Amino acid sequence: MDPLTQGVLGAALPQATYAGNGSTRKYQIAIAGALGMLGGMAADLDVLIRSNTDPLLFLVYHRQFTHSLAFIPIGGLIVGFVLHWVLGRRWQLRFWQTVLLCSLGYATHALLDTATSYGTMLLWPFVDTRYALNIISVVDPLFTVPLALSVLWAAVRGRPGLARIGLVWALLYLGAGWWQHQTAREMAIALADSRGHNPVRLEVKPSFGNIVVWKSIYEVDGTFHVDAIRPRIASAVIEGDSVRKLDTARDFPWLSPESQQARDIDRFVHFSDGYAAVDPANASRVIDARYSFVPNEISALFSIELAEDARPSSHVRYVSHRERAREQFGRLWHLIAGWVSP
Structure with a gap:
């Protein structure tokens, strides 16, 4: 999906799983959201794989290895390594904490893209198939806006439960998309038959x-x-x-x-x-x-x-x-x- 949606979903998961308490909880939830958001957007850096001589090269690599399930630990580690030196140390995080938060965000990316219709190579390098559930558009404000508000409010209030509400909304919306998809398919089959x-x-x-x-x-x-x-x-x-x-x-x-x-x-x-x-x-x-x-x-x-x-x-x-x-x-x-x- 679009970078904003990938980012806010990536932020929601580490926020929702935060279990700490104390006076710094609000600060920690904001940090978790920020690193999760950057991790959630990172897989789409594959769009930078381009060639001045081959205009179709980006089609080959977009939603390929960076979006596979097998690459999630590697992608999370790479993003965490970079962001720890840029942000994590400044925010007084341990290296493993930065990597974990980035990995949680990174893990959401391919799964959400699979719900769209462009196809994602989830099982690369073992299978060269693009998987697509076709239940949500690559841009959908009704999915993104409530999720973004829940992430923002969770950071402002320091309440992980608000991020969990956002995740519930995301799952319900995807479920509604699946429900609509099933009915639309039945109607399409009936139209062809007619x-x-x-x-x-x-x-x-x-x-x-x-x-x-x-x-x-x-x-x-x-x-x-x-x-x-x-x-x-x-x-x-x-x-x-x-x-x-x-x-x-x-x-x-x-x-x-x-x-x-x-x-x-x-x-x-x-x-x-x-x-x-x-x-x-x-x-x-x-x-x-x-x-x-x-x-x-x-x-x-x-x-x-x-x-x-x-x-x-x-x-x-x-x-x-x-x-x-x-x-x-x-x-x-x-x-x-x-x-x-x-």
Whole structure:
């Protein structure tokens, strides 16, 4: 999820497990929260693994080894070692105390990311699979704000019980996301059945910033169908777009299979779990059809762009699409508020 959410969840766990008493308790809980917060954000430093020549390198390493369960003790130790020299000694902590607080925060990161839809390599290096529960968006204010307030209030009042309330809220919200996910999936299956489709595979995931409206995507006969679903509250299905699944030989007949661009397409297809398609708005771009700001549209958040006149050794170009974000947010809000009829 976003760095703030990762940080406040990382802060909440060491605060909630604090068992000390005395006149310095408020101070100690604030320190526990600060180190836990920094530990909770540290795993995303993998975004710094980039290359000036390979635009897809960050896709390979993001949510990889720094997010694995096996790396938690190592990551916590590294963060604790650095922060002990920077902060821990100044705050009169023992080395093991700094490492423990940082490790508690670090441990929350991968587990929370697994609840989102981008996929996390939890079992690296033993398994190269990205795990995603698809029960919460990568940004969700209704999850983050109450949790952040509980962490802040726990530090101000010196009461670990307030941080525990924040953790309970986080678990309840994730539980609500799972509940919504199950219903959305049932509705998506029913929608496909009503169309006479027998999907090869089907996924549902929350739309940006909420768990009210969900995106359904399924594959049938070499085509991806996307729709918006409102489970439970004002239950509705808002039918959406479709796009053909990527076939590199068909869609880019000029591309040599031995070229670097062809290899980059293969890497992108692997990252997208096979949900790759040609961008309907630009035939030189390949998109991940799972992600769009408006859930029932094929409107990519990012893509890779090919060039027919590129050299065999040239890479594709990675492109982020934010130019229509304000307009798309308006349409998303209409779906969340229930102002769009099925």
